[in-house]
Amino acid sequence: MLIGYARVSTQDQDTALQLDALKRQGCTKIYQEKASGSTRKGRQELAKCLESLRPGDTLVVYKIDRVARSLFDLLDILRYLEKAGATIKSVTEPLDTTNSMGVFMIQILGAVAQLERSMIRERSIAGQLAARERGRLPGRDRALSPEDEAEVVKAYLNGLGTYASLGKRYGVSLSAVKRAVYRVTKSADYAKRNKL
Numbered sequence: 001m002l003i004g005y006a007r008v009s010t011q012d013q014d015t016a017l018q019l020d021a022l023k024r025q026g027c028t029k030i031y032q033e034k035a036s037g038s039t040r041k042g043r044q045e046l047a048k049c050l051e052s053l054r055p056g057d058t059l060v061v062y063k064i065d066r067v068a069r070s071l072f073d074l075l076d077i078l079r080y081l082e083k084a085g086a087t088i089k090s091v092t093e094p095l096d097t098t099n100s101m102g103v104f105m106i107q108i109l110g111a112v113a114q115l116e117r118s119m120i121r122e123r124s125i126a127g128q129l130a131a132r133e134r135g136r137l138p139g140r141d142r143a144l145s146p147e148d149e150a151e152v153v154k155a156y157l158n159g160l161g162t163y164a165s166l167g168k169r170y171g172v173s174l175s176a177v178k179r180a181v182y183r184v185t186k187s188a189d190y191a192k193r194n195k196l
Contacts, residue, residue: 001056002025002026002028002057002058003031003049003053003057004019004031004060004061005022005032005046005049005059005060005061005066006018007046007066007067009034018061018062019032021062021092031046031049031052032045046067050081054085055085056085056086057084058089059081059088059089060088060090060091061088061089062091062092063092064106064109064110070110070117071107074106074107074110075107075110078097078103078106093109142176142180143172144172144176149180152177152180153180153184157184163177
C-alpha cells in the first residue's frame with residue numbers, strides 16, 4: 001500500500017503541489033499538515049502516518065526534507081520504517097530503500113539537505129550581524145513612535161488602560177502594546193529603578 005505524507009512549514013503555504021504529486025503516484029491514504037519540521041513533536045500527522053505503516057507499505061513523500069529535517073531525524077525514521085517492514089520513496093528524488101544503495105543515497109541526500117539548512121542559517125545570522133553593524137535592526141519597524149510608546153507604557157503601568165484599550169486608543173495592535181511594555185519593564189535600568 002502506498003501511504004503519502006505532505007507537509008509545509010507555515011500556515012501561509014499550500015500542500016496542493018505535494019498532494020497532486022502523491023495522488024499521481026497512486027497513494028491511497030495521504031497525511032498532511034502545516035507544521036515546522038524543526039522538531040518531531042510538532043508533526044502529529046507524521047506520527048500518525050508512521051504508526052499506520054504495515055509490512056510491505058511504502059511511505060511516499062514529495063521530497064525527503066518534507067519528512068525529515070536533519071540527518072539524525074532521517075536515520076531515526078529509516079530505522080522505524082525498517083522495523084515496521086516498510087520502505088520510503090521520494091517523488092522528486094531517485095530514492096528507493098528496498099536495497100542498500102537506495103538507503104545509502106537517502107542518507108547522502110539527508111546530509112546534503114542538513115548542510116544546506118545550516119548554510120542558510122549561517123548566512124541569515126551573518127546578514128543580521130552586518131545589518132546591525134550598519135545601524136539597522138532586524139525585523140519590522142515599530143508601530144509606535146518613541147514618544148507614543150513612552151505614553152502607552154506609562155499609562156499601562158499606572159493602570160490607566162489594558163493592552164487592548166491602549167492599542168485601540170493609539171491605533172496599534174494589542175501585541176504592539178505588550179511588546180512596548182515588555183521592552184521597558186525588562187530593561188536593566190527599569191529593573192534597578194524599581195528594585196525588581
